[in-house]
Amino acid sequence: MLYDYHLHSQFSADSEMSLTEICETAINKGLTEIAITDHHDPDYKDPTIEFLLNKKAYLAEIRKLQQKYKGKLKIKKGIEIGLQLHILTECNNYLTDDFDFIIASFHTAEKADLYNGDFFRDYNQWEAYLNYLKTVLAVVKVYQNYNVIGHLDIIRRYGEFVSKPDLLTNKTAVELISEILKIIIQNDKGLEVNTSGYRIDQKNPLPSFSILKLYHELGGKILTIGSDSHQPEQIAHKFKFTISKLKEIGFTELTTFTNRQPNFHKI
Template sequence: MAIRADFHLHSSFSGDSKAPMGEMVERGIALGLGQMCFTEHMDFDFPVSEGIPKGFFEVNTDAYLYELLRCRAVYGDRIKLCFGVELGLQAYLAEVQEGYVNSFPFDFIIGSSHLCNGKDPYDAGFFAGRSEEEAYREYFESIIDNLEVFHDFDIYGHLDYVVRYGPDQDKFYTYEKYRDLFERMLELLLENGIGVEVNTGGIGYGLKELHPCREVLKRYHDLGGEIVTVGSDAHRPADICREFKRAEEFLRDCGFSYYTVFDKRTASFIKL
């Protein structure tokens, strides 16, 4: 396995995972990883609904860091464990997000869009009463809104996450259909030194491709983009490193000969 670092992982410190951190680490070691980065959820002001109480996606960062340091003490001679967070971005929360990321010594920060104008694409109501294209466009426009006001993170996670939940998912989804929005997105990412995540988690939802789709990642590369991390988005040990061989081929097909890891918010490039 050429890719030996999984940079998108959740343990029981994330509301949607029950996996003990130690079990996640032991699985990573068994798979031959040299580096793992936990990226527990921090989504401020996530809407309350049935099954999602207030604060469900807000990690107790002090408790999370304590357990990470404990795992470093136990496993640190076998694997490098990094302190990351997956920050749910919303443009009106830019000041809150800035305060949070400056309050802890993170190694790595993923910025992700789990909400679009306060609505969750996971909820079928997000798509109700309009075309799939209209819903996708609103989601991509919200990413541009986020990027125009907040830049203090390292990569944008699963850039086309919305297609996981569309009525037709990625059956009719193409880069060309949303070219105008992706061009602006990529421009803002490059202007602010923010990279793109190759997220393999979408395969588990039945998508044809990884996140983002091939045309988006290739365009990022062709525009001079260099920072690209790889993450399984695993919420249980069994999903760590899923589809990493495919991710390697995907990166090579898009023109990359390396992937990126982070330590203390500084990027390093690892040859494939």
């Protein structure tokens, strides 16, 4: 059984895939369950695009497809929420109890956008990486309304740097990531394995396998896999390879969610 737990439809400002197109592609690729996880990113720091999800219309459309594909494909109501320290109350109020699954992601840090490069302007490469991790740590210390951290080392995707080093090659980064992982494990939260990472590093998803190994060593068990797809051909990208590598690390289960509660499946 395969599950893709990070998919973006036309309800996200950066995707044009219809929900029907996602479902049909998922079935054709042999998936048994998916989570639609469109963006809601309040106070996103790029004025050229807005990631505010029309929750009522979005959930109504998912419910229609749940009935249409009943018996063929399980479709979970998910969301990718963009967290920042100053909007946590707003995020909490928006999420309520409407979703099966919540990805906590960090697309901005220190009120600056990662994608357009604003965050990197005053830092060298490692200063940027470490300050990003400090932002993630500050949030997970005080916020728990999510299920998994999305693409934990996404900072590697951005910035105009020649190399994209694994974050665990830096001692301070190791300390920060270890603290983040210990907190999420203690709070019964998990990590997402995001296969869009292979677009920047052919050997690793996001987070890297070295970070996933550390998570396993620290006792982490909650693990979802998602393609972060915005186009049909990206759905379930390199899942079988990724799962084989997760087995090598020592993971024996992947996680799905229903009404925010984890379900564990042997791999």
